[in-house]
Amino acid sequence: MLAQAIGLLQNFESDVVEIVALSLRVSLTAVALATLIGLPLGALVAVARFPGRGAAVVVLNSFMGLPPVIVGVAVYLLLSRSGPLGPLGLLFTPSAMIVAQTCLTLPLIAALARQTVEDAWRQHGETLRSLRVPMVARVRILLWDCRFSLVAVLLAGLGRALSEVGAVMIVGGNIDRATRVMTTAIALEISKGDLALSIALGIVLMTLVFALNILASGVRAAAMLRHGH
Amino acid sequence: MATEPLLSLRAVSLRPNGRTVLDAVGFEWNEEVRVCALIGPNGSGKSVLLRTAHGLLEPDEGEVRFEGRPPPGDGLAFEGQALVFQHPSLFRGTVLENLLLVPDPPGRPRSERRERALGMLDRVGLRPLAGAPALKLSGGERQRLALARAWLTEPRLMLLDEPTASLDPSATEQVEQLIGDIRASGCRVLLVSHNLGQAARLADEVVFIHQGRLLERQRAAAFFDCPRTSEARHFLQGALPWQLTTA
Numbered sequence: 001m002l003a004q005a006i007g008l009l010q011n012f013e014s015d016v017v018e019i020v021a022l023s024l025r026v027s028l029t030a031v032a033l034a035t036l037i038g039l040p041l042g043a044l045v046a047v048a049r050f051p052g053r054g055a056a057v058v059v060l061n062s063f064m065g066l067p068p069v070i071v072g073v074a075v076y077l078l079l080s081r082s083g084p085l086g087p088l089g090l091l092f093t094p095s096a097m098i099v100a101q102t103c104l105t106l107p108l109i110a111a112l113a114r115q116t117v118e119d120a121w122r123q124h125g126e127t128l129r130s131l132r133v134p135m136v137a138r139v140r141i142l143l144w145d146c147r148f149s150l151v152a153v154l155l156a157g158l159g160r161a162l163s164e165v166g167a168v169m170i171v172g173g174n175i176d177r178a179t180r181v182m183t184t185a186i187a188l189e190i191s192k193g194d195l196a197l198s199i200a201l202g203i204v205l206m207t208l209v210f211a212l213n214i215l216a217s218g219v220r221a222a223a224m225l226r227h228g229h
Numbered sequence: 230m231a232t233e234p235l236l237s238l239r240a241v242s243l244r245p246n247g248r249t250v251l252d253a254v255g256f257e258w259n260e261e262v263r264v265c266a267l268i269g270p271n272g273s274g275k276s277v278l279l280r281t282a283h284g285l286l287e288p289d290e291g292e293v294r295f296e297g298r299p300p301p302g303d304g305l306a307f308e309g310q311a312l313v314f315q316h317p318s319l320f321r322g323t324v325l326e327n328l329l330l331v332p333d334p335p336g337r338p339r340s341e342r343r344e345r346a347l348g349m350l351d352r353v354g355l356r357p358l359a360g361a362p363a364l365k366l367s368g369g370e371r372q373r374l375a376l377a378r379a380w381l382t383e384p385r386l387m388l389l390d391e392p393t394a395s396l397d398p399s400a401t402e403q404v405e406q407l408i409g410d411i412r413a414s415g416c417r418v419l420l421v422s423h424n425l426g427q428a429a430r431l432a433d434e435v436v437f438i439h440q441g442r443l444l445e446r447q448r449a450a451a452f453f454d455c456p457r458t459s460e461a462r463h464f465l466q467g468a469l470p471w472q473l474t475t476a
Contacts, residue, residue: 130311
């Protein structure tokens with residue numbers, strides 16, 4: 001079984017390559033979108049003081065553990081023909097999968113960024129207030145100051161996006177050569193009894209996760225060495 | 230019409246969690262004074278007083294005014310003041326980048342920011358380190374960078390919270406020279422220091438604070454020659470805090 005799986009990878013089977021490429025495209029795009037929104041949002045909640053801030057923190061933290069199937073159903077209802085965004089015709093396309101994974105990773109990235117930036121605010125808050133740095137600039141400065149720690153936050157988001165199956169299955173439909181990604185393909189092949197392809201995709205998935213983590217750790221260590229900690 | 234004093238505190242009290250840290254402190258900056266030293270034993274409320282005068286802490290009673298203006302609120306410091314903390318927080322980036330994050334003072338165009346920052350690094354002797362990581366600076370260099378960052382805001386009053394604590398004599402001398410330069414530039418300085426020699430060297434006036442109360446205010450030479458209160462006398466003689474409380 002394992003030999004068959006390795007054979008599939010060695011032969012660079014087009015099925016495997018396509019599935020891996022789509023997985024990466026969907027998850028990386030979703031994490032990029034969630035990062036663009038989540039990092040400033042998390043930092044703003046960390047730095048700003050406003051009525052209901054405590055509740056906002058609780059909601060962010062709670063949404064970190066949002067079940068993928070719930071997100072899948074919500075996005076399905078939103079994009080289905082009778083839903084508010086139905087006319088866009090996005091259901092069962094990679095775009096729908098990107099929307100679902102963005103919704104899934106956004107709270108995780110925002111909540112972890114909030115915690116990271118809040119620690120930095122404790123350290124630098126008085127200095128920034130003393131220098132009369134405006135709110136937007138505070139957020140920018142603290143995000144930049146925490147950049148090495150935030151790499152881990154982005155990796156957590158990417159890990160969640162790459163490994164989830166429920167949401168993309170519901171809004172993507174697991175259509176061959178259209179919306180099939182690694183996790184949905186693994187689930188399908190297991191149910192069909194084709195363990196070799198499942199194992200091959202599993203190996204690729206784990207290798208990708210390890211490679212990204214090693215790369216991020218390397219970049220972080222090099223940057224810390226240059227800038228100090 | 231009489232001009233407003235640079236800084237005035239009227240019956241300022243601060244009681245976080247019911248514990249009195251400042252007790253009805255009243256103070257008006259004397260126009261002739263260029264450098265005023267705030268001294269007192271550990272825990273007497275000096276740093277808290279500095280933060281309150283800066284606008285970072287809101288008093289429970291009384292009022293703080295700077296050039297006649299109340300604090301801006303929202304936890305922001307007074308415009309026209311700068312504070313250098315005992316342990317300045319520097320950001321992960323180069324020395325120059327730590328200066329570039331300072332907002333431009335009123336009337337200064339953004340296009341001049343970089344030139345002004347480099348000029349300031351020249352003044353504090355850190356120009357050769359402009360591209361060096363700020364977090365790798367020595368203690369003395371960090372303190373000079375923090376002074377440069379504060380000075381770059383072009384303050385009319387600089388508040389310094391033990392700027393030479395834990396520095397070696399050479400670094401202390403460099404920082405003291407900078408304080409002299411800041412004074413010479415026309416900026417007034419309110420200095421918290423445990424170093425009595427430093428207070429005597431730099432200050433025109435001394436304010437002595439004990440257990441949150443302002444007990445004594447005199448010209449520096451007079452204070453060190455002949456303090457009026459027994460608490461100040463004991464403090465100058467190096468008496469221990471528990472002896473002070475029973476004096």
